[in-house]
Amino acid sequence: MKYPDIPLSKLLSFIEEDAPFGDITSEYVLDKQTCQADIIAKEDLILAGISEISRIFEHFRVNISPGYKDGDKIDSDTIVLSLQGDAHAILLVERTALNLIGRMSGIASETRRVQDRVNSVNPDCRIAATRKTAPGLRLLDKKAAMIGGADTHRFSLSDAVLIKDTHRTLITIGEAVRRAKNASAYHLIEVEAESAEEAMQAARAGVDIILLDNMTPDQITGVMDLLIISGLRDKVLIELSGGINPDTIEKYAAVGADRISLGMLTHTVRNADFSLEIRK
Missing domain, CATH: 3.20.20.70 (Aldolase class I)
Known part of the structure; x- marks a missing residue:
């Protein structure tokens, strides 16, 4: 199924809301450095929002290694996205990315549960x-x-x-x-x-x-x-x-x-x- 594309400008507005004058914690306490990170599902779910958060990370020049796509059934403790890039960029996007993928996957998971009941x-x-x-x-x-x-x-x-x-x-x-x-x-x-x-x-x-x-x-x-x-x-x-x-x-x-x-x-x-x- 073809899903609607969310404008990148819309996604970046969430970062602007969360860091209107930058991420002052990372800027104050961390030297510029590269790191790796993983985004991990902590429960069984239907994955949604992976394409959106991938686009945000890529915009900030973070390399991504997606292992799954929207609509996939994910088991708890699964790494759904691996990241490598500037630590400041990863930490800047972190909370927005988790908020988006958490909300969207929550909606998708509940929707699937209810639709399955109807289908039965x-x-x-x-x-x-x-x-x-x-x-x-x-x-x-x-x-x-x-x-x-x-x-x-x-x-x-x-x-x-x-x-x-x-x-x-x-x-x-x-x-x-x-x-x-x-x-x-x-x-x-x-x-x-x-x-x-x-x-x-x-x-x-x-x-x-x-x-x-x-x-x-x-x-x-x-x-x-x-x-x-x-x-x-x-x-x-x-x-x-x-x-x-x-x-x-x-x-x-x-x-x-x-x-x-x-x-x-x-x-x-x-x-x-x-x-x-x-x-x-």
Whole structure:
């Protein structure tokens, strides 16, 4: 799979944030010297972010010897990247690199675990990462979820039409869909529905995706049955969201939906554990 390229300028901005006036500790106490270092995974994980941190180290003229690539399954105590170069440069990048690879691998690992649970019940259903990402880190968070096996959903408000409850308060579903269709023929149209009635209105209006939000598995099954009876099920993708977590996701996957979107993949992140160890 082709993953999005993160602009180098974006990655270097993290270094500028961490060392706006340089790494004064290394500058004050260390002579200029060459050293070797290893970045080591301290737990089993799905690797993500290795390409980003490699590019940062290379920018600072540190030689890298990558042993693995994004998406690889890594065992604890594995060296995922070896470094050789100026000690000041390695120490300058160290924390930023560990933060990035830790966050991205944490997202990818959790995504893979959840997608595996879904696959065990419904191999045709994919989980999706939402826009509930840390400001400034969306591209990285979304890429990490992709590496873990998720659909990216929307990268931004500019990608697709998603008519939510906040829109429906101000306009009817039918009129909102009509306006969206008239505005552009090149964007998918999705409607969030909180009841069977709203879901049927959206399906009859000709949307591409119906997002069933905050429904129980039994309620979702009822909506699916109505769509089948009406001959509309095959004309729309069904996405689920709201109150779904890794402990309940198999029940939701079993109803036969096409997508399950989960904010928890990116808004509640447990960093994977990595360390950088210097070899003199």
